[in-house]
Amino acid sequence: MVATVLGVLLLVVGILAKPFLYDRLATVALDQKSTSVSEGRNMSALYAHDDNGSAAFDKLENVTLRSTRQVLGIPGAVKDAKKQDTDAFWQTTVRSQADLNGKWTDLTYSDEGVSFNRKTGESTNCCGDYKSAGDLADPTKTVPVSHQGLFFKFPFDVQKKTYKWWDGDLSSAQDMEYLREETLHGVKTYVFRQTTPKTEVTSRDVPKAIFGDSASGDVNAKVMYGNVRTLWIEPNTGVLIKGQEELDKSLQADGYDEVATTKGTIGYTEATVKENADKWGSKGRLLGFINGALTPLGIGVGILLVALGVFLLFGDRSARKRATTA
Template identity: 45%
Template sequence: MRRILGGLAVFLGVLALVLGLRADAVYHRLAKVKLDQSTTAVSEGTGVSVMRVWGDGKTVHFAPLTGQRVRNTRNVTGIPGKVPESQRDTQAFWQMGLKTEIVDVQPIAMTNEGVSLDRVSAMTTNCCGDYTSVGTLDEPGRTASSRHEGLFFKFPFDAQKRSYPFWDAELKGARDASYVRNETIQGVTTQVYEQQIPTTRLPGSQSVPRSMFVADAIGSVDASVDYANTRTFWVEPTTGVILKGQEQIERTLVSDAGRVTLVKGTIAYTDATQKALADEYAPKAKALAFVRDLLGPVGFVLGALLLALGLLLLFAHRRRARHQDLGHREDRELVGATATDRGDEATTTSHR
């Protein structure tokens, strides 16, 4: 039994030592985003001001609304087939579908965007046919190729307390999201990052009805859009997953005839979305942190102890076996000596 237990302990000790030596490799294999990602995040805001726009044949109608409940539903789906097989170890391609609606009134917008990203850093890479929506009222599903920069879906694994560039669709570029504090969300410690975009005039202009600015006015006027936003991200740092996202957004239509609000308000992940993300990623974060921080030391210590125990048991078994062998040999010699003595005694008796 000691030999079996000793052999098992030696085997497990060697296995633990190998795991300790391979801890970094195991971590880097696990710390990658999925190729076939599938998530849904719902954001809502109340008291939002929004310009309702709808069509009636060739006529466009609009009406400014206040105190509205607005919902964003974002579906992210990984498409492994968009990534060449030779690049799948490092690259992923995710598609995002976003629906924005005034609850119980009408949809505002539907967009579709395809983004390539590095599976570890989460930075966009533009490797695999990135695209974005350029739809109109006549062609809502139209897309065009595009280039992205910075982060788009998440933060990197092992996110640090510093600034990261994060994509902004309105600016068509990345702006820094800076670490500001730690905060607990759904029982999970997160690192909070904030991206501040001051009021910016977006490039280009469009012709809109003058009556958007002045009641009963006729004709049209060229207008531009002023845009400002403050994004806040509550990030689980080990996985880089955003457990809560929030936008304080303002888009204003500006012309010589005046200014009107297109959208203004605060929209954030719902409690249900936050809980679902925390329930999914908190256990993964703990397991990943163990592999990153403790698997190596634990593997070395446990491996050394098991190896020592196994060798001790094997050595003790051999010593015991050797003692038993010596005992048997002495018994045999004693038996042989007794038999010889008896033989000599018998010979002496016969001679008499």
């Protein structure tokens, strides 16, 4: 009797694993909260700051840069009741700093709000997406933006194919191509890469002083951007375990030498990678088991236990019947 009950239970679990358990677990949280830190050594950057009441522009070379990214889910941002089960809205802020004489000094600050599908990770623009238009002096200034593709994460059950990933500098989603598998701290990841050849993304008037010109006034400059972005993704959850960017951002103006605004390789610190691997490795394995082996295992073992229970039940009845007849 016990074997039969247990077998039926396992059959139910196996049958419902994907349509019930997996469907509910493979959904991102509305109240997400996380921090990731990236660092890059021997980088170049432009440091705009105030020097005794005057604007100063220091061209930093061979410095260490740090980028601290915080992600905060805002459940109340999804006001449409029909979308509350399918969409999430997360805010991400990034503060970039340079190590100047042993002190972390602020360089830039950004703030962005993104709405996306809780299962596929695709941008939905349902709930007032925005991006930062301010700076360190006024970090709250924002403008509306229409996002495309993936932003925070890949979909659950990641496939070895090309996805579209949002690039904020280009204001569009670009191909993120699958490269290979790689293990980080015992966690299997899929490695993807997005390559953007250096190109002009816009132009704007900037102070001549940026180019070392002592004359007052502005000059029209091309804003140049190139990047090789590599992401290590836990395939069951679609979460980033590690990220790295090979940046080449600069300003170009006729008659002046090019000025690097950010150049060099920056990526997640080893502490951030390990923390991500420790947190998402076990969750990924559990989700993969529910989405994969649990169904055939539950159904297979369930059938065997039910068969065993039936055999024991009728076998016991036959034995008792023979004993009574004798």
